[in-house]
Amino acid sequence: MNIKIAYIGGGSKAWALKFMQDLALAPDLTGEVALYDIDPPAAGRNRIIGEKLQEMPNAVSDFRYTVAGTLEEALQGADFVVMSILPGTFREMHSDVHAPEEYGILQSVGDTVGPGGVLRALRTVPTYEKFAEAIRDNCPKAWVLNLTNPMSICIKTLYRVFPEIKAVGCCHEVFHTQEFLCCVLKELTGIEARRRDIYTDASGINHFTWITEARYRDIDLLALMPEFMDRYFESGYYEYGPADTWERDTFAYGNRVKMDLLKRYGALAAAGDRHLVEFMDRNWYLKDRETIRKWHFSLTTVDSRIEKQDLLIQESIAMAEGRKEIELEPSGEELVRMIRGILGLEVVVTNVNLPNRGQMPGLPMGSIVETNCVFTNGFVDPIVSKPLPKGALALVRRNSDNIDLLDAGLAARDREMVFNSFLNQPLCDGIAVEEARELFGKMCDNVRDEEFPF
16 A cells, blocks of 8 residues: 655654555555754665665665655655654753743643743744645645654644644653553463453543543453552562662662552553652652652753753764664554554544544543554544543543643633643642742743744
């Protein structure tokens, strides 16, 4: 089946390689991948890497890679659009994450909610408004797969500007929790399972999704959790390595927050602890660095992100120049499977972000929610999720309402409305209104450019 894929952010240092690997391993697919990026040399390196992958003996698809000179050129005639950009620069992200520390607000990620998430949204939304217009004008029937954070506001913006768009937000945090459940299964029963063998009923909002049911065949995995927590709650348990990995790797965590929330709310929060803690009162898990250590996770500093990015850039250059071997193996991500599902080549059930059409009980219609959906034969149909326990739903609802308020403020370019969303972030609990306004002003000043809405 011949298709055109436009990759916006085609110079991606991480997602692009995984996507190109999975494309090379996708039977029955051929076509073009048009890479567009504001950093053309990076897109050029990915073109070379993509071509090398297609030449490997175990490649089963036939794709040609091109570098588009303009956004419109990339989008023209596209059947699918993949969006994976870094909004702004690390200098701006440094302000997002670290400026609030002066006011006692610590952030472990800073790209989705909290002060950092709001400021990142202010940079991202104007760009996504232009993306939505360009998709409307050049490939209105294309399926859009978004990877960019803050996920919810990106999807909200695409549908606000172009209501007929066919866009979904793709996130792998639930996948990590399924891997965690595979570990639970093996620890308590000795059974080894793959992530895709685990069925989960997931619902919530991006990076704050909850699992109300989890099964491996006829085994209720949530019923195993009390015994598992008796063993590992104090020490923590990391699905990708030793329990104390978080002390050396600021992207790791010990799942103690996840287990604590399960004890209190009766549902399993389905994201890494670094994300989860930012959706709740900062005094619970982010009060101070001693509290953070107690809960076995770290603050992911911008310096660590810069170091990781530099390493990825050097690896990309080495692969493009032939100094580093490129491996062709499945990435474990779902993007290509989603494309195959839409094309009718397989039936795929996975978690994605969409406007609420009733699939998420307890949240307003139109709010962006993350639930399971079925991808098949030209359709992406949401699956109605089980209702969340009331306590968990109350936490989700506050953050969802903040996203809707932020979207309304940005649509109207109403600074005060946006500030109200900033003030109502759980991480801002305990800060005086005057201090919050001062912090908001400083953060806006730190990142303002010609695209900034205020």
